[in-house]
Amino acid sequence: MKPVYLDNNATTRVDPEVVAAMLPFFTEQFGNPSSIHAFGSSVGAAVRQARGQLQALLGCAHDHEIIYTSGGTEADNTAILSALETMPDRHEVITSKVEHPAILSLCEHLEKTGRAKVHYIGVDAFGRLDIEAYREALSDKVAVVSLMWANNETGTIFPIEGLADLAKEHGALFHTDAVQAVGKVPISLKDSAIDMLSLSGHKLHGPKGIGALYVKRGVRFKPLLRGGHQERGRRAGTENASAIIALGQAAELAAKHMAEEQTRVKGLRDRLEKALVQRIPNCFVNGDPLDRLPNTCNIAFEYVEGEAILLHLNRAGIAASSGSACTSGSLEPSHVLRAMNIPFTAAHGSIRFSFSRDNVDEDVDRVVEALPPIMEKLRALSPFWPGAQNDSKEFKPVYA
Amino acid sequence: MWDYTDKVKDYFFNPKNAGVLAEANAVGEVGAIACGDALKLMLSVDPVTQIILDAKFQTFGCGSAIASSSALTEIIIGKTLDEALKITNQDIADFLGGLPPEKMHCSVMGYEALQAAVANYRGETWKDDHEEGALVCKCFGVDEGMIERTIKMNKLTTVEQVTDYTKAGGGCLTCFDKLEEILARTNAQLVAEGILPEHEAYRIGAADPKKIKEKAKAAKAKPVLVELSPLAPSSPLPPPSAGLTTLKKIKIIEEAIEELRPYLKRDGGDCELVDVDGSNVLVNLSGACVGCQMASVTVSGIQERLIAKLGTPIRVIPVGRAAH
Secondary structure, three states: OOOEEOEOOOOOOOOHHHHHHHOHHHHOOOOOOOOOOHHHHHHHHHHHHHHHHHHHHHOOOOHHHEEEEOOHHHHHHHHHHHHHHHOOOOOEEEEEOOOOHHHHHHHHHHHHOOOOEEEEEOEOOOOOEOHHHHHHHOOOOEEEEEEEOEOOOOOEEOOHHHHHHHHHHOOOEEEEEOOOOEOOEOOOOOOOOOOEEEEEHHHOOOOOOOEEEEEOOOOOOOOOOOOOOHHHHOOOOOOOHHHHHHHHHHHHHHHHHHHHHHHHHHHHHHHHHHHHHHHOOOEEEEOOOOOEOOOEEEEEEOOOOHHHHHHHHHHOOEEOEEOOHHHHOOOOOOHHHHHOOOOHHHHOOEEEEEOOOOOOHHHHHHHHHHHHHHHHHHHHHOOOOOOOOOOOOOOOOOOO | OOOOOHHHHHHHHOOOOEOOOOOOOEEEEEEEHHHOEEEEEEEEEOOOOOEEEEEEEEEEOOHHHHHHHHHHHHHHOOOEHHHHHOOOHHHHHHHOOOOOHHHHHHHHHHHHHHHHHHHHHOOOOOOOHHHOOOEEEOOOOEEHHHHHHHHHHHOOOOHHHHHHHHOOOOOOOOOHHHHHHHHHHHHHHHHHOOOOOHHHOOOOOOOOHHHHHHHHOOOOOOOOOOOOOOOOOOOOOOOOOOOOOHHHHHHHHHHHHHHHHHHHHHOOEEEEEEEEEOOEEEEEEEEOOOOOOOHHHHHHHHHHHHHHHHOOOOEEEEOOHHHO
16 A cells, blocks of 8 residues: 655655756766856856745745755754854844754753853744743844744744844844745745745755755855855855755745645645544644644644554554654653643644645545544553543543 | 564554453552553452462553553463562563663563552552652652662663663753762672672763753653643633632632642642732742743643632742742
8 A cells, every 4th residue: 555644844755856857967967066167057057047946935035145055954053153143242042942953952052152042932822922922032132033934843833024023123133944834835035024044955845955044135144164155155065056956946846836735735634634633532733723834733642642653653554753752762742742831641642744745635534544443442552541431522631 | 763673563563461451459550641651550360379360451652661561461471479570671671572772661660560560469558659768850750769679670880771761860860960879879789799790880970961961851851730721712710809808819829729739749749829919829839840841831720720719810920938
């Protein structure tokens, strides 16, 4: 049976059109885009074309506002460190408790080394940012605000444009980690107050190891890597030309399929969510029901542990992921679910299904068919499951 | 995903002896849903021969927790209680062809459930964690006795191993010094008894708490929770209590906190009222609540209760006792 891949927030399949676009740049057009000769110049032209494709997806005013990086993590690191370096009078950073580790680990490091004071803004039970706390943290001491556009675990979307406007009132730079949002929700940077934005190729059907940092024209910038004039001296190192060209192609395809994400893909997600919540008692959807990525579905199942669910799903040929502690090797459930105050009882049994345009109706049918019996089996094993008499749809956690 | 042996996978996918044993005359329960794993072991023991005739289990937990529980029942059926008591967590892991190091605590859970069930049969109270010496790891409620026993039984020689096997230190790791001390002391005993070669014994200062912390940074605290769903629609406010005198208000708050204390105490924590300042209710969280990562849930739980009782919005603020 064909495997069902529902872990597209972890990574996506590279689109065959993207592969086709990048292949010639390994063996035929292998030149260094910086070279003056013919081998180089054709590659240089292709890299420029890719920049234009990405510019179109992001809706930014100039193509040179895009700096290619090795991925989302490098883009995030570059953005925060550059902001602190270009604003030597400001030593504070604002971020949220639910950011990706690329931001959180860096912030912890900055705190530990005494380079910045970091404000971690909390979220409510739906994963929505505590905007009052954000307003309170803002001041003219803040060098940079870094808030994610959409959460990788729950899909909850932050009102990024508005948050950027607030940062501007205090003269702080505004960066957003938009790795999960780019290609899934429409973005238009040219009229926004967003100064910097990170994206990653492999989340939008491009290859791994390529990403980009958008830096608005006029924003002061300090490079992370030094050693060459590439990317206008903002990111040294010979361009990863084939991957850059692939990212450009992936961006063009993402723009083309944007409407599909919002309609067909969202339809698949909604159907799965509705069917599971209907068929499986004691479960609920995590994340903001009103403002969420169209492809992400995070459901907390009570009385069962996530790893056990994933092992069974894997055997049924279904790939998903979990916020449970046991799958990651740490002893705690996901920092995102904890920040949302989802009780441990349910956080341990949280499963994320993330769709992409590669998914079809049958994938949903397969999960809807496979999951209820798995849940029944695991709950029958659980000493906490009150049994058949409990068929209430209402979520009332019972704690140990 | 974990590198589980085929036997672990088999015992997970096709667990033997799962379910409720109606004729059980010995029951052992360990773990808690909040900690991520829990096991209820049920035995049917022949009162004359003391032979375990049947055993069943119910487990909440990951793949290796379920496999370890099932393996345990397979190992002990047919054994006498005295024979069964000699089984160690390592026997359970060996039966399964080994467990990943981070999952060894699953086998320890099986060992503990068996001890608890036998004690239950014999009418003894199994000394659970909190009664065996001082509580060392507050995050997971692990005491000195349990740590010593596990070190001896498994000949553990590093602090990381102690965390993998007992979860102690898997949270905030403020107990690092204590873990080190117990490990060094217990290792010295093992060396004296000729069980452990001297060069393998742990020496204080050999481990770097910072490195361990990095690994264990993702700590899971033992949460202190009150019955409250963050997603439950907030209950409509009861009629406003404009007529309440301050004295009456304080009395209601006191009563509400009294009602909640048993829940907190059950998890080794406590809460007392310090002061009422207008709409601010100052409380002192103590015991396991201190440093608990779920303390904010506890506070919001208390707050919700108080708002429901008083019918007027108040804020619950945790304060240190010394501050007032």
